[in-house]
Amino acid sequence: MSFAGQADGAADAFLVRRAQAGDRDAFAALVVRYQGPVFRCCRRHLDAAEAEDAAQETFVRAYVHVQKIDPGRPLLPWLVTIARRLALDRNRKHKPTLDVDAGDKPDPARLEDRLQARTELAIVANGIRTLKPIEQETLLLFHVECLSYADIATVLALPIGTVMTHLHRGRAKLKALVDAPGTKTAVSQGAPR
Amino acid sequence: MSHVTEERLAELGLSLNREPTEEEAAHLSRCGACASSLARDRALTQSLECLPQPETPPDFVGKAMARVSRAEQRAPGRSWLLLLIAALLSASALVVPIALILVANFSAVCVGVATGVEYLVAAVHLVSLAASKLAAALVGTLAVTALAGVVGAGVVGHALGADAAVK
Numbered sequence: 207m208s209f210a211g212q213a214d215g216a217a218d219a220f221l222v223r224r225a226q227a228g229d230r231d232a233f234a235a236l237v238v239r240y241q242g243p244v245f246r247c248c249r250r251h252l253d254a255a256e257a258e259d260a261a262q263e264t265f266v267r268a269y270v271h272v273q274k275i276d277p278g279r280p281l282l283p284w285l286v287t288i289a290r291r292l293a294l295d296r297n298r299k300h301k302p303t304l305d306v307d308a309g310d311k312p313d314p315a316r317l318e319d320r321l322q323a324r325t326e327l328a329i330v331a332n333g334i335r336t337l338k339p340i341e342q343e344t345l346l347l348f349h350v351e352c353l354s355y356a357d358i359a360t361v362l363a364l365p366i367g368t369v370m371t372h373l374h375r376g377r378a379k380l381k382a383l384v385d386a387p388g389t390k391t392a393v394s395q396g397a398p399r
Numbered sequence: 400m401s402h403v404t405e406e407r408l409a410e411l412g413l414s415l416n417r418e419p420t421e422e423e424a425a426h427l428s429r430c431g432a433c434a435s436s437l438a439r440d441r442a443l444t445q446s447l448e449c450l451p452q453p454e455t456p457p458d459f460v461g462k463a464m465a466r467v468s469r470a471e472q473r474a475p476g477r478s479w480l481l482l483l484i485a486a487l488l489s490a491s492a493l494v495v496p497i498a499l500i501l502v503a504n505f506s507a508v509c510v511g512v513a514t515g516v517e518y519l520v521a522a523v524h525l526v527s528l529a530a531s532k533l534a535a536a537l538v539g540t541l542a543v544t545a546l547a548g549v550v551g552a553g554v555v556g557h558a559l560g561a562d563a564a565v566k
Contacts (some may be wrong), residue, residue, distance in 0.1 A: 233467070237460050245455045253470040258456045269467045330446040346412075350446035375411055381443055 219277035226272055233272065236281065237265050243282060244289045250343065251293035260296055264289040283357035286347070290361060326384055333383040334376075341376035348373055353381045402426070403433045412440020415448075 218239075224232030226240075244264050248257035267288055268275070275284065334342055340362070347353045347361060359366045403411075403423050410450055411417050419427060419437075427434045 230464070230467070234460060234464050237463050241455045241459050241463070242452075245459065246452055249453045252454070254456070257453075258459065258462075261455075261459070262466050265463045266466050266470045316409060326442055327446045327449055330443065334447075334450070345447060346450075349444065350450065350452060363413055373413075377409065377413075377440075377443060380447075381439060384443065384446075385439070 215280060218281050222272070222275050222277040222281065225269075226275070226277075233269055236268075240282060240285050241265075244285050246346075246350065247286050247289040248293040250346065251290070251297050257293070257367070258295055260292045261289060263292055267292075273396065280357065283353060283360050286351065287361045329384050330380055333380050336383075337376050337379055338372075341372045341379070344369055344372040345376045345380075402430060403437075405436070407442055408436050412437055412444055414442060415441055550564065 221232045221236050221239075225236065234385070241261070245257060245261040248260040248264070251257075252260060264285060268285060275281065334345065337345070343362065344358060347358045348355075353361065355366050355369050358364075358369045358373075363368065364372075402425060403419070409421075411419055418424075429435060485550070
């Protein structure tokens with residue numbers, strides 16, 4: 207895992223302390239830093255407009271309760287917990303789905319020249335929709351947001367063991383899809399997704 | 400070394416940065432099955448990390464900070480409102496359980512009240528009885544004392560009269 211927010215824990219702590227002292231620019235810097243994960247978390251449960259609203263509300267709540275933040279602890283799990291709760295409140299009948307079509311394009315520098323990887327990526331991107339919502343969310347929090355098992359357990363309000371089970375079960379299902387004979391051919395030939 | 404376990408391979412494959420131990424690395428260099436399994440796990444990890452994600456809307460930070468400013472301006476009024484709500488909730492936290500207990504045990508409360516009233520009446524009765532007895536005792540004592548005085552005076556008078564007659 208290589209999430210910059212974790213490596214920059216000290217910078218986070220500094221910004222949080224400044225924000226607690228009333229420095230709005232420091233808080234804005236935290237918004238800049240975490241807007242992506244917070245918006246993505248909301249977007250998994252809501253449409254684009256609602257997700258934007260919920261993500262902004264997340265930061266408003268973070269600001270209102272800024273004095274409660276412990277600068278010594280990672281900020282992202284706390285923000286994602288608020289964002290997820292807000293998103294679920296707005297969408298009780300939630301069915302987390304990865305919005306691949308509405309998303310931005312994959313990083314061309316990483317993928318453009320690797321047809322094999324692109325094929326597998328397409329299989330995974332489609333396959334993840336077939337997983338249980340909790341497996342999807344666990345996989346995305348781990349691999350996209352780079353949260354630890356413990357942080358995911360906090361966000362999802364689940365025991366760590368259950369988080370690990372969801373993660374490994376989801377991966378096993380995706381691996382089975384990738385390894386299934388004929389899948390890659392179907393995807394690379396442009397079969398309906 | 401025997402094959403690397405499936406769980407360990409899955410654990411190593413969770414991240415592109417997790418390194419096998421020296422012993423595992425030596426085995427992986429010799430065992431095509433284990434190496435292939437780890438490669439598949441890592442490829443899956445790479446795909447998951449590269450999944451296309453929705454972009455944050457334009458000027459998200461500006462809009463979020465504008466809402467933060469509005470919330471900041473509303474904050475004092477809201478804090479008073481929150482204080483009022485907190486005070487009402489605290490008061491209800493005291494009153495409501497007591498009321499619930501009283502309602503839930505209405506018959507027991509009635510019996511208790513009746514018993515209390517009975518005890519009160521009995522106590523008043525006892526006090527009044529004691530008071531009347533005390534008064535009676537006092538009156539009796541006074542009467543006996545007065546009678547004794549009268550009798551004493553009579554005796555003394557009689558004795559003095561007899562003495563005078565003798566003289």
